[in-house]
Amino acid sequence: MSRARNRVRGGFSLIEVLIGILVLALGLVGLAAVFPTVVRQQQVAADQSQGVSVARSAVAMMKKHAELNRTLSDANYLETTNSPPLTTDTLDDTIDLQRLVGWSVLTWNDQWSLDGSWDLPYEGVAPTASDPISIDPATGNCIIGSAAGFYVQQVINGAFQDDPRKIRTGGIAIRTADRLIPNAETPRFVWDFVVRREDLGERHSGAPGVVNLSNMRTYRDDGVQVVVFVRRIDPGIRVPVNGFLRNVIVGAGANRVPVAATTTNVPSLDGLGGNGGVPRYSIVQPLEFVFGTDPVSAQVRYDLLDLNGPEAAMLPYAAQIGQRFVDHLGGVHKVVEVLDSGNAATRRVRLESPMRADYSVVAPQPNGAMELIFTPQIPASVEVFSTSPGDPS
Numbered sequence: 506m507s508r509a510r511n512r513v514r515g516g517f518s519l520i521e522v523l524i525g526i527l528v529l530a531l532g533l534v535g536l537a538a539v540f541p542t543v544v545r546q547q548q549v550a551a552d553q554s555q556g557v558s559v560a561r562s563a564v565a566m567m568k569k570h571a572e573l574n575r576t577l578s579d580a581n582y583l584e585t586t587n588s589p590p591l592t593t594d595t596l597d598d599t600i601d602l603q604r605l606v607g608w609s610v611l612t613w614n615d616q617w618s619l620d621g622s623w624d625l626p627y628e629g630v631a632p633t634a635s636d637p638i639s640i641d642p643a644t645g646n647c648i649i650g651s652a653a654g655f656y657v658q659q660v661i662n663g664a665f666q667d668d669p670r671k672i673r674t675g676g677i678a679i680r681t682a683d684r685l686i687p688n689a690e691t692p693r694f695v696w697d698f699v700v701r702r703e704d705l706g707e708r709h710s711g712a713p714g715v716v717n718l719s720n721m722r723t724y725r726d727d728g729v730q731v732v733v734f735v736r737r738i739d740p741g742i743r744v745p746v747n748g749f750l751r752n753v754i755v756g757a758g759a760n761r762v763p764v765a766a767t768t769t770n771v772p773s774l775d776g777l778g779g780n781g782g783v784p785r786y787s788i789v790q791p792l793e794f795v796f797g798t799d800p801v802s803a804q805v806r807y808d809l810l811d812l813n814g815p816e817a818a819m820l821p822y823a824a825q826i827g828q829r830f831v832d833h834l835g836g837v838h839k840v841v842e843v844l845d846s847g848n849a850a851t852r853r854v855r856l857e858s859p860m861r862a863d864y865s866v867v868a869p870q871p872n873g874a875m876e877l878i879f880t881p882q883i884p885a886s887v888e889v890f891s892t893s894p895g896d897p898s
Contacts, residue, residue: 556694556735556885559686563696563733564890572677573607573649574892607677608892610637610650611700612727618702622833622869623732623878625699625789632676638700642779644755645684645695645762645786650676681763681786682755685738690749694885695763696735699789699878701833701869703728703891728893732831732878734789735886738763742776762786764882769818772881791815792823792830792877796860797846797853807859809844812852822881824852830877832860833868835889838877 517525567573611617611624616635618624627636632648640647685692705728742761744750754761754776761776766787768780779785797809810830812823822828828840839857846853861867865875 552694552737552885559694559696559735560733560886560888562686563684563698563735564731564888566683567698567731567733568890568892570607570677575607575609607649608729610676611729612702618700620869620871621702621704622871622876623699623701623791623831625791625878628788640786640788642785642788643762643783644759645681645697645764647679647698648676649679680755685751685755685763690751692751692754692763693738694735695738696733697789697880698731698733699831700729700731701835703730703893705893726893728891730835730889730891732835732837733886733888733890734880734884735888736764736787736880736882736884739765739772739774739776741774760784764880766881770816770881771818772822787881789878789880790819792819792879793872793874794877795875805862807862807864808856810854810856810860811846811848812854813850817850819881820852823879824854825883827883828854828879829884829887830879831887831889832864832877833870834861834864835891836860837887837889 614634614637617637624636624638626638626640626647627633628642629636629639630641630648632639632650638647638649679698681695684696686694686696705726738750738754739761742750742753744753753759754763762778762784763776764787765773765776765778766785767773767778768785770787770790772778772787777784778787792812793814794810794812796805796807797811798804799806799809812820814820823830824840824843826840826843830838830840832838838860840854841857842855844853844855868875870876
């Protein structure tokens with residue numbers, strides 16, 4: 506009995522304890538490294554789920570926008586204040602571009618997207634004749650139309666009078682405040698759009714970019730294709746105590762924008778970007794590419810893209826898993842893998858599904874190179890739709 510009582514019980518040595526602590530620490534570090542990835546994946550999944558709803562809301566808003574979708578016949582346009590309403594015959598050959606409304610401002614402008622490529626907004630506070638869509642880089646506000654504004658007259662009670670549905674002076678504004686969702690104190694998303702011409706009927710005649718009113722009739726049956734990009738608002742925007750995010754980005758004293766970029770178009774994620782003083786809105790970017798070649802079979806692969814510009818700073822943001830490109834035919838393509846291109850000046854990505862093998866032939870190529878458009882921030886959703894302003898024909 507005494508021997509059993511006096512037996513020394515074994516324990517862990519200091520070295521064993523330290524090894525155990527080390528193993529536990531390594532496990533916790535590995536587990537901690539997984540958490541951000543899981544959280545990010547959950548956030549991306551949630552954003553994409555909500556982004557689809559946001560994109561559909563944006564599409565519905567643009568389709569129902571009364572001013573954008575007014576037809577020429579509805580506006581009852583006059584060639585001069587002393588002439589009767591335009592008929593089909595006079596509409597064929599003469600039109601005052603200052604009197605067009607909505608999408609017609611674009612489709613009747615033979616300097617706009619004549620080749621059917623996406624027409625990125627002009628960075629400025631007001632549109633121009635050759636760039637009828639502008640985006641203010643300091644606010645993100647868009648304007649479709651003319652800096653001089655539109656005026657409409659119609660016969661009311663036997664006399665020429667201003668149409669009571671008169672278009673706003675300075676064009677149709679698609680403000681940043683109208684593109685925030687939810688439209689509350691703390692919005693989460695902002696949507697942007699880019700437009701291209703769709704030649705739906707009679708083929709265009711005349712030299713590209715040359716105003717020839719005798720050929721304007723070939724533009725009147727054109728439509729527009731619109732792509733909507735939905736992006737999450739920059740997470741690094743600082744909001745004052747007891748303040749609201751909405752007031753910071755679109756309020757009277759707003760000093761930030763929903764999605765910001767540096768002067769080289771790189772996302773800053775802080776709502777400021779630019780030169781660090783004046784905010785700079787992050788706009789949709791063009792991207793040139795060529796189809797990649799399979800390293801084993803040496804065959805061209807239409808699901809492999811070698812991205813090569815036009816701005817080198819944009820390539821890392823284009824080559825991201827989950828990134829989405831829109832081609833010049835209105836197709837949307839998702840990046841599912843980033844590969845080694847073997848060339849430091851390019852980035853190779855694999856798409857979820859192959860592009861058209863004849864893309865270089867059938868797609869509009871404004872710069873003589875195959876192009877796509879994208880947003881530097883991975884979008885939560887992308888929607889493409891077509892519409893036509895119609896005319897009295």
